[in-house]
Amino acid sequence: MADLSFYVSPLSEEIREEGRVQGRAEGRAENILIVLGARRLDVSHAAREKITACRDPELLRRWLLRSAVVATAEEIFDGDAPSEQ
Template identity: 85%
Template sequence: MADLSFYVSPLSEEIREEGRAEGRAAGRAEGRAENILIVLGARRIDVARATREKITTCRDPERLRGWLLRSAVVATAEEIFGEDAPSEQ
């Protein structure tokens, strides 16, 4: 019979918890990216493919939060990036 003690050990629980935390963070990032696009869409602001991709691939929750706040007041989608503008990269 196989030794299954690892699956109930504190180490395995720690690994599972890290995975759950990473999953929650990824979900929050996806949600914020979606919210940015919703706000821009509601404001009838066109979003170029490159801009949409930059938004949806970002995984930094604080950066996404800043972009979300800016999305409520900018005139163009690219302005949400501030100093992170695509043309500057």
Template identity: 90%
Template sequence: MADLSFYVSPLSEEIREEGRAEGRAEGRAENILIVLGARRIDVAHATREKITTCRDPEQLRGWLLRSAVVATAEEIFGEDAPSEQ
């Protein structure tokens, strides 16, 4: 019989959690681009790159909220962007 203890180990759970966090980050980045696209806001290559390479879920959450109200894609990064209420 195979030893399946790895699949219930703390290391295994940590690996799964990292995968889930990465998936959430990728999903939020995609959602930001979808919102900006739906609002017909152009996204420069550098801006798209910054969004898609970010792995901080909370940063992406803030950008997602801002993407609904900004006039340009670059404004999602600025301090002067509308508040995240």
């Protein structure tokens, strides 16, 4: 019989949680781009890279909320300290 203890170990749970966090971040980044696109706002390559590279769920949440009301895509970054981006 195979040893399945790894699948219930703290390490495997940590790996699964990291995957869930990464998946949520990727989904939120995609949602930001969808909202900006639906609003027909141009998204520069640099802005797209910044959005998709971000892994901070709270920062992505703020950007998502801002994406619904800004006049330009770059405005979603306004007010965030450089260390947060």
